[in-house]
Amino acid sequence: MGLIGGSVALALQKAQFVPHIVGVGRTEKSLQQALYLGVINTAETSVEAACNDADLILIAAPVAQTTAILKSIKPHLQSQTVITDVGSTKGDVLDVAREVLGVQFHQFVGGHPIAGAEKSGVSAAKDDLFLGKNIVLTPAAETNMQALASVTQLWQACGGIVREMSAETHDRIFAAVSHLPHLLAFALVDDIASRPNAEELFRFAASGFRDFTRIAGSSPEMWRDISLANKTALISEITTFENELTQLKQLLNNHDGAGLEALFNRASVARNNWANGKK
Amino acid sequence: MGLIGGSVALALQKAQFVPHIVGVGRTEKSLQQALYLGVINTAETSVEAACNDADLILIAAPVAQTTAILKSIKPHLQSQTVITDVGSTKGDVLDVAREVLGVQFHQFVGGHPIAGAEKSGVSAAKDDLFLGKNIVLTPAAETNMQALASVTQLWQACGGIVREMSAETHDRIFAAVSHLPHLLAFALVDDIASRPNAEELFRFAASGFRDFTRIAGSSPEMWRDISLANKTALISEITTFENELTQLKQLLNNHDGAGLEALFNRASVARNNWANGKK
Numbered sequence: 001m002g003l004i005g006g007s008v009a010l011a012l013q014k015a016q017f018v019p020h021i022v023g024v025g026r027t028e029k030s031l032q033q034a035l036y037l038g039v040i041n042t043a044e045t046s047v048e049a050a051c052n053d054a055d056l057i058l059i060a061a062p063v064a065q066t067t068a069i070l071k072s073i074k075p076h077l078q079s080q081t082v083i084t085d086v087g088s089t090k091g092d093v094l095d096v097a098r099e100v101l102g103v104q105f106h107q108f109v110g111g112h113p114i115a116g117a118e119k120s121g122v123s124a125a126k127d128d129l130f131l132g133k134n135i136v137l138t139p140a141a142e143t144n145m146q147a148l149a150s151v152t153q154l155w156q157a158c159g160g161i162v163r164e165m166s167a168e169t170h171d172r173i174f175a176a177v178s179h180l181p182h183l184l185a186f187a188l189v190d191d192i193a194s195r196p197n198a199e200e201l202f203r204f205a206a207s208g209f210r211d212f213t214r215i216a217g218s219s220p221e222m223w224r225d226i227s228l229a230n231k232t233a234l235i236s237e238i239t240t241f242e243n244e245l246t247q248l249k250q251l252l253n254n255h256d257g258a259g260l261e262a263l264f265n266r267a268s269v270a271r272n273n274w275a276n277g278k279k
Numbered sequence: 280m281g282l283i284g285g286s287v288a289l290a291l292q293k294a295q296f297v298p299h300i301v302g303v304g305r306t307e308k309s310l311q312q313a314l315y316l317g318v319i320n321t322a323e324t325s326v327e328a329a330c331n332d333a334d335l336i337l338i339a340a341p342v343a344q345t346t347a348i349l350k351s352i353k354p355h356l357q358s359q360t361v362i363t364d365v366g367s368t369k370g371d372v373l374d375v376a377r378e379v380l381g382v383q384f385h386q387f388v389g390g391h392p393i394a395g396a397e398k399s400g401v402s403a404a405k406d407d408l409f410l411g412k413n414i415v416l417t418p419a420a421e422t423n424m425q426a427l428a429s430v431t432q433l434w435q436a437c438g439g440i441v442r443e444m445s446a447e448t449h450d451r452i453f454a455a456v457s458h459l460p461h462l463l464a465f466a467l468v469d470d471i472a473s474r475p476n477a478e479e480l481f482r483f484a485a486s487g488f489r490d491f492t493r494i495a496g497s498s499p500e501m502w503r504d505i506s507l508a509n510k511t512a513l514i515s516e517i518t519t520f521e522n523e524l525t526q527l528k529q530l531l532n533n534h535d536g537a538g539l540e541a542l543f544n545r546a547s548v549a550r551n552n553w554a555n556g557k558k
Binding site: 176208239242 | 453457494524544
């Protein structure tokens, strides 16, 4: 029971999509809070009890826990139950699900809602978190079409825009537009923080630095897991970016003002078009 | 008459620091607007007339225009007048001022207010733009101490915190905390925008990407000028950053989760400490 699971529960309740929502968690505290806030109908610490007669199980936990959670579910997984997840990487999740669920793997649908918030925890959950947001589903060749349809309907009930693609395509896209920017922001702050004059440097950092490095304030554990899970695509992205930096250095070394302005202009136009289109 | 010049004028009026403010500009439109908004007392398109009996001249124009502006002022610069500027790079400005002003160079004080806003133009000017913000002044060996004191008092009247350092130190600091982040953001967006599947990639870019790339929406001309003016420090910063990326790639290749987490953690702690201290 955290931000994502709680927000799905609230959105489904608002849409009157499901008659009963069971929250499952390791700690009593977040479950009691979820009950108190009306996010869930029942709280459960026993996975076995929670799996009983479940139509759909949504795993909304840090990616590193997916294997353990799938293993705890497997012995109690009924044949009519659909399972899905919300992890930021998909290739590794499908591999694990295929391995752990075995012949029941066709009941699993990989998912990734492209939504988040500054705050975490069930108290930050809100019923419109997914409204108009992209939800990527990554069915495998084995995936049951009924299961895929159920998960699609669930996210549509939450207001999301469902997009299907392979796990491999998903991981390549997010290596470029999410994982690489995070690593660049972490790298820049680490670079500056490790210098003898770090204090002086930070004193003069301003609003541009604040926005650029906001994602460097993200959870180190979560980004360790994402980086390792998607390392092949990520290494390839870093290499491409290094080539871009080599080009920039050449333009600077050649004092090529027209070349620099052309590169900055391409970026500026693309960025502003994107931001305006997103509004 | 733009955001910076207009905001200085408003702040000085509010502080009742000066009896008369003359706005000088190339276009009638911004001058008329500044008069209409009460930002300035008199508008002037003649540099000669504006220089007459001036106590202090503040050059608040794109850095690339500094040489031309100094040359236009030089024939009319009286001996009691102090000149200062607000450019984002300082080594190049001091070089140009030394060359153009000759024996009157001691009347010039290089300055850089660390403040800005999303919007530009005199209509965006506000009297509290510099309140609590760092104002870097970069006196040279030749600089007249009276001139430095005048410029210090001007910025303190605007609510700024004046910090003195050499032009070289200034340019090294801002290469790290401002110019490098801008170039990284431009490079990332250019990298993505130039791919065959750019449209698909942008479709899945979310809020982290938005913040990280906000500075890539900045003026290409302005950043061309800054990059060239500070290219030595900037090339050195890019090289240091490339070493940081090499380290990240090694950690990924070695599947070194502990090493990645340690790096992300150093960055995350430093970033959050900085952001909390800035509030």
